């Protein structure tokens with residue numbers, strides 16, 4: 001190893017060590033929500049082909065996809081995003097990641113953001129599935145368990161980013177999961193209604209009609225929704241309107 005390279009590496013290691021110690025919560029402090037320690041991220045030799053934000057003259061929007069059922073159109077969706085060179089955000093359950101590890105790896109290596117959609121998609125409050133809701137410990141377990149499956153596939157933790165099943169939440173949910181470090185709840189501003197069986201044409205016209213700067217779309221990868229087949233036209237339409245694309249992490253930048 002050349003000495004200049006060695007010094008650069010040592011400087012980075014020192015910097016990382018300094019950062020880590022600066023974030024340590026002093027004894028006696030009220031427990032601040034922090035994400036769990038994870039293995040150092042696997043740093044790829046080449047950056048992902050898709051940047052996390054692509055600017056547009058009208059601003060940016062975020063496309064988010066839920067993956068909790070079948071693999072559906074996931075592959076087509078990734079191909080569409082690759083062809084367009086734009087980033088998206090995928091929220092998946094631990095079960096889905098277990099069933100489709102190669103798709104999860106591709107999402108990360110293409111440059112997309114992956115967020116935690118719990119282990120098996122139970123309603124945290126019981127509102128939507130009428131199963132009575134989950135205890136505080138169980139709520140945290142749902143996220144921690146999903147992350148244990150997803151993190152090794154993407155090279156880093158999903159924490160602090162999560163999306164609730166059915167978006168069933170309240171203040172107690174927010175507090176419970178914050179104790180495990182999950183402080184960034186991802187919602188949406190535009191629902192394509194693909195999950196409800198809308199046609200490709202209706203999904204497209206609704207998506208373009210409601211478009212606005214910093215909009216967050218929710219789409220689904222599952223085969224029961226036509227969001228996947230509608231995506232190429234949605235992307236083309238939004239680009240024609242001057243929109244760029246961002247992950248939810250880079251939306252506010």
Ligand SMILES: [Zn+2]
Pocket residue numbers: 066067068117121164165166
């Ligand atoms: Zn879901």
